[in-house]
Amino acid sequence: MTQPLYWIPTLFLPEQSQPFYDPLVKMFLSAHQGRGHIVSPQPLGIQIPSLALTQPQSGYVYHVNADRDQPPVKHRLEITDVVVSCPTGIEDASLARLDTIYRLSTIRRITLTRDTPRHPLFVLSQALDTVLQSFPQITIGIDVQSFGWDAAAHFAQKFPALQLDGIDDNQLWRLIQLGQVLGRPVWLDDFSRHPKPLPGLPQFKVSDPPPIDVHRIPFSSRFR
Amino acid sequence: MVASQTYPLESAPLTGVAKITTTRHCWMQCRFCDFSQFIPVLFDTKIPPCLPLADAKSRLATMPDSVGLIKIRGGLSFREPFTYFRSLVRTVADGFNGPIQAFSPIEINQWHRVEQRPVRELLSELKWAGATGLGPGGSEILVQSWRDRLSPHRIEATAWTTLAQLGWDTGLPPSAMVLAGQWLSAADIKSHLQILSAYSWHHIEVKMFRSVALQPELEPMHILSLCHLVAETRELLNDTPIYVNEPPGGISHDARIMLTQAGADGFYTTLEAIEP
Numbered sequence: 001m002t003q004p005l006y007w008i009p010t011l012f013l014p015e016q017s018q019p020f021y022d023p024l025v026k027m028f029l030s031a032h033q034g035r036g037h038i039v040s041p042q043p044l045g046i047q048i049p050s051l052a053l054t055q056p057q058s059g060y061v062y063h064v065n066a067d068r069d070q071p072p073v074k075h076r077l078e079i080t081d082v083v084v085s086c087p088t089g090i091e092d093a094s095l096a097r098l099d100t101i102y103r104l105s106t107i108r109r110i111t112l113t114r115d116t117p118r119h120p121l122f123v124l125s126q127a128l129d130t131v132l133q134s135f136p137q138i139t140i141g142i143d144v145q146s147f148g149w150d151a152a153a154h155f156a157q158k159f160p161a162l163q164l165d166g167i168d169d170n171q172l173w174r175l176i177q178l179g180q181v182l183g184r185p186v187w188l189d190d191f192s193r194h195p196k197p198l199p200g201l202p203q204f205k206v207s208d209p210p211p212i213d214v215h216r217i218p219f220s221s222r223f224r
Numbered sequence: 225m226v227a228s229q230t231y232p233l234e235s236a237p238l239t240g241v242a243k244i245t246t247t248r249h250c251w252m253q254c255r256f257c258d259f260s261q262f263i264p265v266l267f268d269t270k271i272p273p274c275l276p277l278a279d280a281k282s283r284l285a286t287m288p289d290s291v292g293l294i295k296i297r298g299g300l301s302f303r304e305p306f307t308y309f310r311s312l313v314r315t316v317a318d319g320f321n322g323p324i325q326a327f328s329p330i331e332i333n334q335w336h337r338v339e340q341r342p343v344r345e346l347l348s349e350l351k352w353a354g355a356t357g358l359g360p361g362g363s364e365i366l367v368q369s370w371r372d373r374l375s376p377h378r379i380e381a382t383a384w385t386t387l388a389q390l391g392w393d394t395g396l397p398p399s400a401m402v403l404a405g406q407w408l409s410a411a412d413i414k415s416h417l418q419i420l421s422a423y424s425w426h427h428i429e430v431k432m433f434r435s436v437a438l439q440p441e442l443e444p445m446h447i448l449s450l451c452h453l454v455a456e457t458r459e460l461l462n463d464t465p466i467y468v469n470e471p472p473g474g475i476s477h478d479a480r481i482m483l484t485q486a487g488a489d490g491f492y493t494t495l496e497a498i499e500p
Contacts, residue, residue: 121481122231150447150478157448181446204441206407209372 049192235480299331317354328361397426458487
């Protein structure tokens with residue numbers, strides 16, 4: 001069985017408009033068959049399958065952007081989802097940040113972003129190889145928006161353990177197309193562990209040429 | 225450091241192309257073509273005139289310096305004689321020093337049939353006018369079942385390749401094309417490449433198919449399949465340069481690196497389109 005590609009639709013709730021969090025989340029989940037990951041600044045009033053907070057709080061998963069946020073280094077954190085720029089060498093600052101969080105908490109998922117679009121593929125390839133070998137028990141994903149779809153497709157083919165993150169609803173067809181090219185199924189998922197397979201893109205057959213009727217002139221159907 | 229050795233540090237060189245279209249009028253009606261305009265040839269048909277020579281001359285004067293290749297296409301007009309196309313090539317060659325790919329076996333066949341002139345004579349006149357090679361044509365799929373389905377009015381694959389090979393005798397090296405559509409199966413691509421490998425070509429172009437309106441079955445090829453296609457072409461035609469013909473808008477730098485890694489020797493990107 002080939003390893004599936006997982007699509008995790010993610011809703012980032014804004015800092016403002018807090019009274020509308022619950023209806024927003026309900027609408028988002030109902031649009032994705034009850035599945036979907038919510039990243040919120042504060043706990044919600046309703047029970048949802050998959051939630052992470054942008055602030056550290058006990059009992060909740062902490063979604064930390066290691067390049068932007070400064071995680072508190074005093075006390076031990078709970079489970080974390082880390083977004084960090086892809087470390088491309090031993091002296092990379094993002095590697096130190098990742099290491100700090102790794103020592104402080106249990107990392108559930110690492111999402112790697114690409115700093116510049118012209119960052120060479122061979123550097124990224126080595127970096128991904130190193131990260132995948134260093135954290136075999138952690139789900140590693142790449143942010144498709146910053147990597148670009150061409151590089152993402154290349155790395156998804158090269159490293160089957162890699163997941164593709166940051167895919168919007170309007171880009172889902174690209175993931176399904178990639179799954180069809182790689183021969184891997186695509187599953188709708190979040191962190192509640194109830195994945196659901198997604199159907200493939202419709203396939204259309206190129207029609208056969210029209211038969212030639214030799215009892216009518218002209219023979220070619222184009223002129224009738 | 226094993227991984228870095230397999231990736232090229234830079235992508236293969238990018239060549240800017242200026243495409244000169246003599247006429248949009250075409251009677252072939254290939255299904256994948258949304259560029260040509262079909263006008264049935266009847267008694268009182270008004271066929272629009274081709275690109276005036278003066279227009280071509282003035283547009284060429286303002287062309288950017290980064291253009292490294294000129295492609296001339298669209299010779300399927302019954303209105304202008306062959307001498308018009310010959311003069312156009314002459315006009316272009318006067319204002320441009322680089323290579324000029326003038327027309328393809330399809331157009332040579334048209335002039336041969338319409339004007340009843342020997343093919344070698346037509347080719348040597350194009351050569352005299354300043355052409356440096358024969359183009360690969362719009363989209364030749366040399367598999368006969370696909371020709372029947374998509375472009376039934378093109379000349380057959382054997383006729384096309386024979387006409388193209390005559391270019392070697394007159395000093396117009398021919399080039400061929402692999403059309404990269406997702407609808408082509410691995411077997412189709414293999415048989416197309418086998419036909420190509422039986423002849424010799426100046427270079428092979430891999431044309432990235434772009435989607436055609438209202439025809440969802442003709443979808444463009446995914447970048448991974450395209451890399452596989454380029455690698456397969458490189459394997460079968462191992463001493464022929466392969467150029468990837470980019471769609472309008474170009475492709476990403478990553479895609480160029482991936483295609484270079486697969487075996488592409490260069491990229492053609494359209495900088496200027498001169499049309500009537």
